[in-house]
Amino acid sequence: KQEVTQIPAALSVPEGENLVLNCSFTDSAIYNLQWFRQDPGKGLTSLLLIQSSQREQTSGRLNASLDKSSGRSTLYIAASQPGDSATYLCAVNDNYGQNFVFGPGTRLSVLP
Amino acid sequence: DAGVIQSPRHEVTEMGQEVTLRCKPISGHDYLFWYRQTMMRGLELLIYFNNNVPIDDSGMPEDRFSAKMPNASFSTLKIQPSEPRDSAVYFCASSYIATDTQYFGPGTRLTVL
Numbered sequence: 001k002q003e004v005t006q007i008p009a010a011l012s013v014p015e016g017e018n019l020v021l022n023c024s025f026t027d028s029a030i031y032n033l034q035w036f037r038q039d040p041g042k043g044l045t046s047l048l049l050i051q052s053s054q055r056e057q058t059s060g061r062l063n064a065s066l067d068k069s070s071g072r073s074t075l076y077i078a079a080s081q082p083g084d085s086a087t088y089l090c091a092v093n094d095n096y097g098q099n100f101v102f103g104p105g106t107r108l109s110v111l112p
Numbered sequence: 113d114a115g116v117i118q119s120p121r122h123e124v125t126e127m128g129q130e131v132t133l134r135c136k137p138i139s140g141h142d143y144l145f146w147y148r149q150t151m152m153r154g155l156e157l158l159i160y161f162n163n164n165v166p167i168d169d170s171g172m173p174e175d176r177f178s179a180k181m182p183n184a185s186f187s188t189l190k191i192q193p194s195e196p197r198d199s200a201v202y203f204c205a206s207s208y209i210a211t212d213t214q215y216f217g218p219g220t221r222l223t224v225l
Contacts, residue, residue: 031211043116043203043216044155089155093211099168100145100214102155 002027004092004103012109013080021075021106023090028068031093035064035075038087038105047088048075080110116217118204124223130192133220135204136185143210146179146189147203149219155203161187162210194224 003026013019023033032051036044048057048064050073056065063076073090089105117136125131137144145160159169164181172179176195181187191198201221205214 034213036216043218044205044214045216046213049213091155100157100160104154 002030002092002094002099002101004090004101006088006090006103006106008106009104010107010109012111014111015080015082017080017110018076018078019080019108021077021088021108023073023075023103025071025073025092025101027094028071029094030068033064033066033073033093034091035062035073036089036091036102038089040086044089077108080108082110082112084108084110116204116206116215118202118217118220120220121218122221122223124225125194126225127195128193129224130190131194131198131222131224133189133202133204133222135187135189135217137187137204137206138215139185141206141208141215143207143212143214144181144187145205145207145214146187147205148200149203150200158189160210191222194222196224198222199224 005024007022030052034049035047037047038044050057050066061078066073087105087107089102091102119134142163146158147155149155158171159179160167161181177191179189201219203216203219205216207214
């Protein structure tokens with residue numbers, strides 16, 4: 001059974017810092033991996049989707065990498081801003097694209 | 113498009129009552145997902161549909177939960193009878209294909225007293 005973990009559970013940084021969020025999964029036979037953002041009391045917003053054949057994806061200040069063989073993904077946020085404060089979740093689809101498993105999330109606070 | 117629409121946004125009910133949550137997916141999306149989020153268990157997939165047909169309901173916790181999708185623009189998640197442990201935020205999401213980006217609704221916060 002696929003299990004997804006995220007470290008750290010919470011992170012507080014001053015504005016302007018670069019930071020890395022980590023996601024690990026137990027079964028490397030995945031179809032793709034997605035990073036989501038969740039603001040308090042809101043739904044999830046997809047940030048980046050990485051296919052199993054890809055190594056990384058970039059969108060603005062965000063860069064996500066994937067090392068399928070080691071079961072790891074990282075989300076790099078450059079020049080963090082207070083508006084980046086939210087919970088970040090990663091989710092994996094299994095090799096058939098039929099099973100969706102989410103990690104518990106990392107709660108990020110960027111202090112002005 | 114207005115995005116995924118869920119109603120109600122908040123529901124407070126008493127134990128034993130029937131609860132119906134509603135979802136309107138993004139037009140043109142063939143997949144619809146129901147999730148439950150709690151502090152203890154995080155975000156869990158309950159069931160998903162493809163072209164209105166339930167594909168995998170293995171995440172539905174027990175027979176008290178049922179979901180339907182009578183047409184491409186509407187789905188319901190029903191709990192009957194409700195229990196306090198069902199208190200959670202229930203999300204609906206949709207996508208073009210199963211492996212594509214999922215678009216989430218704002219969620220329904222359910223409190224069962």
